[in-house]
Amino acid sequence: MLKTEKNKNDNLVIEKIKNTLIKASSSFRPDKIKLLKDRVKEEKNGLLKWVLESIIENEKIAKKNKTPLCDDTGIPHILLEVGPNSKFDYRLLENIEKGISKGLEELPGRPMAVRGNDIQRIEQSQGLYHKSSDLKLAPIGIKKMKKDGLKINILMQGGGPEIRATTKRVFHQRKISIIIDEIITLSKDEIKRLGCTPCTLAIGIGRTHYEANSLMLEAMIRGRFNKQNKIEKEITKRLNESNIGPLGLSGGNTVLATFLCVGPQRASGVRIVSLRPCCIIEPRVASCFL
Amino acid sequence: MSLILTTPISDLDIKKMSVRDIVYISGYIYAGRDSVLPKIVDLIKKKKDIKGVNLVGSVIFHTAVSSAGVGPTSSNKVEIESSFFDLSRAGVKIHLGKGALGDKTVKILKKFNSVYAVVPPISALLSSKILEKKIVAFPEEGMEALHLLKVEKLPIIVAIANGESIYSS
Numbered sequence: 001m002l003k004t005e006k007n008k009n010d011n012l013v014i015e016k017i018k019n020t021l022i023k024a025s026s027s028f029r030p031d032k033i034k035l036l037k038d039r040v041k042e043e044k045n046g047l048l049k050w051v052l053e054s055i056i057e058n059e060k061i062a063k064k065n066k067t068p069l070c071d072d073t074g075i076p077h078i079l080l081e082v083g084p085n086s087k088f089d090y091r092l093l094e095n096i097e098k099g100i101s102k103g104l105e106e107l108p109g110r111p112m113a114v115r116g117n118d119i120q121r122i123e124q125s126q127g128l129y130h131k132s133s134d135l136k137l138a139p140i141g142i143k144k145m146k147k148d149g150l151k152i153n154i155l156m157q158g159g160g161p162e163i164r165a166t167t168k169r170v171f172h173q174r175k176i177s178i179i180i181d182e183i184i185t186l187s188k189d190e191i192k193r194l195g196c197t198p199c200t201l202a203i204g205i206g207r208t209h210y211e212a213n214s215l216m217l218e219a220m221i222r223g224r225f226n227k228q229n230k231i232e233k234e235i236t237k238r239l240n241e242s243n244i245g246p247l248g249l250s251g252g253n254t255v256l257a258t259f260l261c262v263g264p265q266r267a268s269g270v271r272i273v274s275l276r277p278c279c280i281i282e283p284r285v286a287s288c289f290l
Numbered sequence: 291m292s293l294i295l296t297t298p299i300s301d302l303d304i305k306k307m308s309v310r311d312i313v314y315i316s317g318y319i320y321a322g323r324d325s326v327l328p329k330i331v332d333l334i335k336k337k338k339d340i341k342g343v344n345l346v347g348s349v350i351f352h353t354a355v356s357s358a359g360v361g362p363t364s365s366n367k368v369e370i371e372s373s374f375f376d377l378s379r380a381g382v383k384i385h386l387g388k389g390a391l392g393d394k395t396v397k398i399l400k401k402f403n404s405v406y407a408v409v410p411p412i413s414a415l416l417s418s419k420i421l422e423k424k425i426v427a428f429p430e431e432g433m434e435a436l437h438l439l440k441v442e443k444l445p446i447i448v449a450i451a452n453g454e455s456i457y458s459s
Binding site: 047065109194 | 325430
């Protein structure tokens with residue numbers, strides 16, 4: 001490939017990544033909008049209806065202006081899916097990083113990268129960088145896919161759900177009901193303290209903490225509000241009986257949906273469950289093909 | 291019930307509030323969160339004034355202020371919830387954020403006749419309610435510095451007032 005062609009290709013990738021980040025940060029997927037509108041119709045309490053309507057109105061404005069849904073624009077995470085005959089290299093990874101920086105700059109992302117060495121960053125003693133684009137991308141996950149090409153999935157992970165997320169070992173005693181009961185118990189108090197409800201529960205179940213967390217992120221990407229399996233429906237139903245409601249104001253709209261991703265399991269009495277109560281703004285996910 | 295109030299907030303205004311009321315706030319409010327609230331508490335404890343800051347009758351919105359907008363952060367973070375006692379004692383009337391708070395905080399708010407209110411995470415919508423913004427203290431904290439915001443009809447929902455809490459089971 002000629003140098004000019006290479007540069008043209010680089011710019012194309014950077015632009016696609018930038019636009020995907022902005023899309024993830026400023027809009028809901030259609031299945032989520034439809035579900036929210038249905039919940040508004042069903043809601044009888046005027047105050048709770050107002051909360052749900054304001055969430056829909058907020059999305060309309062953010063989508064139109066391509067501005068953040070929430071001021072906590074989140075930490076960018078990427079799952080890269082690689083099809084047969086496709087390859088990626090150092091240059092592509094660099095372009096992905098450039099696209100992320102450009103997206104954060106244009107959105108704009110919240111300038112929240114912390115300055116300093118290890119201890120200074122932990123203690124936040126040297127203040128923050130001023131530019132949104134100084135925020136670093138989390139480590140990239142990579143998976144195979146059947147379709148040819150490269151698929152870039154971008155997630156923007158907010159701080160509130162991170163405070164409430166947990167990864168825990170559960171002794172399953174060969175019963176799915178024990179896993180579900182534990183998920184319900186772990187979730188209830190965290191959702192109440194999350195505040196930004198109704199939430200979406202993202203769950204990954206795997207062999208290790210790393211694997212369970214990766215599966216939880218995959219659940220956020222693949223989950224659909226209009227396509228729920230039996231376990232997902234049961235978890236949503238039981239949590240909606242908790243009467244936490246939108247913003248903790250009580251009522252049946254505590255959880256919009258559950259997104260579950262179950263991976264390979266260990267020959268053992270233990271399962272590792274990663275649980276993330278995603279706030280009403282999340283999952284902030286968008287994808288593009290290269 | 292819905293109320294329309296202009297800052298500063300009086301003791302009488304607080305007495306009128308009940309949980310689940312929507313209150314529309316206009317006027318000047320402060321914005322501060324994890325980094326800056328403990329610093330303010332420290333100054334209050336040392337009986338030092340913060341130049342240009344008057345907490346009597348004030349509202350503190352637990353938010354960062356940046357080009358990405360404003361929006362509530364979790365008020366139950368240690369740095370924030372532990373600030374309620376000293377800030378309320380110093381005259382803060384409305385603590386504005388999100389998430390359930392403990393019974394101890396409910397008692398603190400009652401003792402000082404202050405309230406806790408929540409706001410939905412609607413940053414795009416809230417941007418039209420912010421008329422002015424400026425840093426008033428601790429500029430080194432960047433988006434987490436203490437900001438003064440001029441707001442117009444900022445919609446908030448009362449979550450804890452007069453010893454009552456929407457989070458009590």
